[in-house]
Amino acid sequence: MNLKDWIMLALKKVVTNNSTIYRREVMLMGNKFEISVVGNDPIWAHERIDSAIAEINRVEKLLSTFGEDNAVNTINRNAGVKPVKVGAEIFKLIERSLQISELTYGSFDITYYNNDKALDNEDIATLTYTTINYKDVVLDAKATTVFLKEKGMRISFAANSKGYAADRAKYILQLEGVSHGVINAGGDLLTWGLQPDMEPWTVATADPRQANEPFADLEISNMAIATSVNTGNYAIINDKKLNVARPVNGFAVSQTKSVSIISPTAEFADAMATPVMTIGVNAGIYLINQLNQIGCVIIDDHNRIYPSKGIVIA
Template sequence: MLAVKTYHHDLRIFRRALRLMGNVFEISVVANDAAWADNCIDNAVDEINRIEKMLSTLSDDSQVTEINRNAGIRPVKVTGELFRLIERALDISVLTQGTFDITYNADKAADLQKIELNSVKFTNYKKVVLNAEKTTVFLQQKGMRIGFSAISKGYAADRAKYILQMMGVSAGVVNAGGDLLTWGLQPNDEQWTIATADPKQVDQPYSDIRISNMAVATSGNFEKNAVLSHQDMPAVIDAKKGFPVSVLKSVSIVSPTAELSDAMATPIMALGVNAGLYLINKLQQLACVIIDDHNRVYTSKEISYLS
């Protein structure tokens, strides 16, 4: 059922919340026709379900499973879409010097408490070999696996936005488990904004940040569960040390795409304040807000342009 918020000019925000990819997604579209908005959201949901199936490591017939099954054996031909997603993930690994890594060790993934330093050899993005001409992916080390938990919901949100825009939705929001992707303006012609704050001080926001046509993803210790499945490991393991890291309270990344924001949030958590801000400040179209365990707030230089 659609929730509706009415504004002038007959434009309204039509919302639908549902559970997808293990998260609560809320899709909002600005429109003046309920049936049309409902149909648009249906198509966005179908696309999110398609992405979940494509990136599944549990389905026997997914290409990701086929890649993992043939680790150390042979290259696997994949679709152009999956190839480009893996290629972008490896680019982020290079950018973060391996702090972000979609590879992991299947044998060690079930129990974080049993991870040993020598398991790091299985977590090495440099051992993922791509052949652009043949669109093949090869994991060089037997026992290696790839998983997309760190970027899957961000990529799904980007694809949902694409579908909605192709259907003529000029403004809206995709909330993917707390990560936000927006485009266009609200029905009152104002930009979409968020208030950044320590979750324990929600009534004291740091600032309002304009996020129209941008994406925001947050990584934080307050969001992490004590027990994580194997698909979560690439998002929380420091590839250089081989054990979980806990440095900051939260990191919020603002960028043009949900995939990029999703991919960069956890690496900045692992890098810490100084290295994290240094990296973000070197990059164009990225900004961040960092809160440390003493509730001190740090922002990148681009935040002033968004506030």
């Protein structure tokens, strides 16, 4: 046994003998979050989980449209009127969102048209889509302002806020010394470090409820995995039924059952899951294969599995 193997064996024994996984499940941002940290002190572990919950609540408040002084609400209220100065965090999140829109040719889009009548009726299928899209968002990096060019235009972070909140919670946990853990945000997983036995996290070990998934043994240590599920012409994301076959783009999704995106950040994985579904199996795999450190697993309506390059399904 060489020195490296001896050290790893010693570490494995220490971690196994002294550490366990402390978990807590709580409703946050309208989703069921489960926060897990690896440690050997339950008081310390639950204090860290408290910090993660506080950060997720902060993100929810930041991205909310409630309150007159809320940044997102202020941006929406001034659509077609004037630019709105925002903090760096909101500005960067919008900037990244627009970059994802560009990457996905508009399949991902934080903008929408405020159609109050259709929304009141909760009849998503009858929404009237306009030509308003992400290209109508004007950013001024120097002044840190956001301007929506058209009246009635709105932005929403419904498709990526859950992932962003998970990333922020992980950041806080790592700052406070949590070297190994999992954040389960409504079935979307973000992991870092290793399990107590020094084995990598897999989909099944990060979330035992997914043990029967075709890719349950997929290693996801230090990665995030987010899944969008197709139900007819709709995808379920953030517990909302969203139309992912909009007439404006004409993409059919009936042949795709689910899409799971593997990414270093939960924000990106969360944002990309539904767009990849909208463009279908071949185009989705092609798009993901062009990106560094990004993978996907697509399952079609015949339960056939299509992994991107570098993904091995047992």
